[in-house]
Amino acid sequence: MTHLFLTATVTPSEQNFSRKAGRETAMAKDILGEAGLHFDELNKLRVLDPEVTQQTIELKEECKDFVDKIGQFQKIVGGLIELVDQLAKEAENEKMKAIGARNLLKSIAKQREAQQQQLQALIAEKKMQLERCLGKEIKPEPRSLDSRLHRTEPKDGY
Numbered sequence: 001m002t003h004l005f006l007t008a009t010v011t012p013s014e015q016n017f018s019r020k021a022g023r024e025t026a027m028a029k030d031i032l033g034e035a036g037l038h039f040d041e042l043n044k045l046r047v048l049d050p051e052v053t054q055q056t057i058e059l060k061e062e063c064k065d066f067v068d069k070i071g072q073f074q075k076i077v078g079g080l081i082e083l084v085d086q087l088a089k090e091a092e093n094e095k096m097k098a099i100g101a102r103n104l105l106k107s108i109a110k111q112r113e114a115q116q117q118q119l120q121a122l123i124a125e126k127k128m129q130l131e132r133c134l135g136k137e138i139k140p141e142p143r144s145l146d147s148r149l150h151r152t153e154p155k156d157g158y
Contacts, residue, residue, distance in 0.1 A: 037046070046053065
């Protein structure tokens with residue numbers, strides 16, 4: 001509560017009253033302070049000390065900021081985890097493709113080896129046939145009847 005004095009001169013008795021009231025107010029505040037009651041800046045009676053109240057408000061604001069930052073951190077970490085999971089899936093797919101390609105190359109190599117063995121067996125068989133053919137006497141082919149007739153005909157045309 002604020003008092004406004006309009007008089008410009010203050011008598012000594014008024015000065016004593018003013019000092020006395022200030023001392024009494026201070027004593028009352030001390031007694032109430034010991035009992036755990038305090039006056040705030042609006043002269044309202046409070047259970048908490050104004051400094052403690054201010055610190056509590058500041059702590060509340062800091063906690064809100066901290067919770068907001070933790071929420072942002074969780075969003076960032078969630079995005080990072082999704083990205084790492086996606087990369088892991090892609091790496092697994094590429095790994096499977098590489099394994100498939102390697103297995104395909106192995107099977108192609110085995111097929112070529114089998115084909116080579118088949119061709120070598122065929123070559124061996126043809127060599128044996130050739131040796132059999134060369135081992136037998138080569139008989140002259142019988143001449144056709146037309147070729148014999150040409151020899152026996154007179155050259156004169158008679």
